[in-house]
Amino acid sequence: MKIPYISKKNLDDLDIPFIFERLQLFSPYGEKLKKGLTPYNRHQRPELEKCFDQLEATIDLLLNRRVDLLTLKGYLKEIKLLDHTFDRIAEREVLSMTELFEIKQLVRVMDHIRQSQIALHWHRQIKAFDILDVSEIIRLLDPEQTGVQAFHIYSNYSLKLYEIRKALEKVDVDIKLRQKELIEQLVSESFPVTQHGDLKVMAGNSDLIQRVKSDSRFVYKSDIPMYSVFTVRQETSLITEKQRLLLEEEQEEYEVRSQLTLALMAYLETIVSNTESIAQIDMLIAKAQFSVAFHCVRPVISEAGEVEIEEGRHLKVAYSLEKVGKHFTPINVSLKKSVTLITGANMGGKTVSLKMIGQVVSLAQYGFYVPCKTLRMPLFDFIFVSVGDFQSIDMGLSTFGGEIVEIEQAIKRSEEYGLILIDELARGTNPLEGFAISKALIEFLRNQLSKAVITTHFDGLTAVEETVHYQVKGLSDVDLTLIREKIEAEGAALLHEYMDYQLMEVSSMKEIPKEAIRISELMGLDTRIVNRAKEILGGSNDE
Incomplete structure (x- = not known):
């Protein structure tokens, strides 16, 4: 078993947790890095000097480009821990809509951080932890380049999906048209049907209630105080067709999510590498702020x-x-x-x-x-x-x-x-x-x-x-x-x-020196005892 550089108890003895707790980390990956911090050993002096070089450059940015650097750090608050989703991608498990939305949000924030790094000349200053280009992933998850934050399975992901949705639009139009024709027909027959297809009948109007109940074109809806509410029955064949199309749409959307998951596998290394860089960026800025605040x-x-x-x-x-x-x-x-x-x-x-x-x-x-x-x-x-x-x-x-x-x-x-x-x-x-x-x-x-x-x-x-x-x-x-x-x-x-x-x-x-004698004297111990103690010690600390 490898012997640690310092035990947890000794870290506590030296009050190191007090210092770690004061690192202002914004991202879950930064927090994860802090929990796993390990010291540099005697054979890692070049790596430690490089770490100090990076921290020195970050402090310089904090002092001279404070607003820009803290703008970059502000984006870290938007980062979510998606390691479980990364594992699911690696295992080719089809991502849900929520997971695809979270990946889209993550790469969008990564792009903001990358743009901030470019503005700060980060690569020239820090020489490490550059966020890799994620523009292709953004285009994958936003093919119409709408720029909206929400994730949507666009019709242009699949020709079949496009055709299903066009058919659904046509069925919806046919349903509305058929309902409109039916409402007009019922109105002509003296049924007071609203344009939305509802019919409210007062509880005392037994004749109208009887007419409605005996007419197959109506379906009972509900009772409200003093009224019974009916609605116009939609055409069964059109509703059946719509349900069939919705099922096909759901199946095709699953296929699209499956294809997107496979496509994301090709970018997984880039995404994971960026989260590792984000952890280091978060830690560097936190160390820089700590160094300035505590004059280190x-x-x-x-x-x-x-x-x-x-x-x-x-x-x-x-x-x-x-x-x-x-x-x-x-x-x-x-x-x-x-x-x-x-x-x-x-x-x-x-x-x-x-x-x-x-x-x-x-x-x-x-x-x-x-x-x-x-x-x-x-x-x-x-x-x-x-x-x-x-x-x-x-x-x-x-x-x-x-x-x-x-x-x-x-x-x-x-x-x-x-x-x-x-x-x-x-x-x-x-x-x-x-x-x-x-x-x-x-x-x-x-x-x-x-x-x-x-x-x-x-x-x-x-x-x-x-x-x-x-x-x-x-x-x-x-x-x-x-x-x-x-x-x-x-x-x-x-x-x-x-x-x-x-x-x-x-x-x-x-x-x-016998400071205990001085302290006892200051605390008011009887002078006879103090003087005797001095005698016993041979006059130590006695002026």
């Missing part, structure tokens, strides 16, 4: 092993902050070695930094522009994320046990070129054993091909050689007295406004 940039794909992120943003967090009038502090980070450690307080932003790294890297490999100022990265074979509660009731595992089961899957692939992201390693077990397991894992990963980013609050792990250490700034540069006063006045939620989530590269030997 083109990633630089490099053969070098480093991942360099300048002013990276975690889109979901940034979006949530902007909704309440706050600003996400961009993060700079460079993964230069096999293992990078991120330290900081539990609420200091380590997890956000970890997820941001995974989010921008995976987006790039899915062919998206990324929410950074710059991103330079290699392509990875896989991304693994360990974040959140791994407790498994079904397997009888604790949080720690579930975490180890997950991490072992990444270890098995560490000889591949992957990106392994682990948040608070061994947080579900006792500190001494957790430290030992964490250090052993870091020492193992530093010699592997994969890159690993690990957040931790264990002292001593950053001393492992051949690792890079980043520290979240947190509350290191703030006036604690001022913040304490504001928290007392406005509440603890204010603390996040003063937390600096930027990463600083520091010496691997530097002790992990």
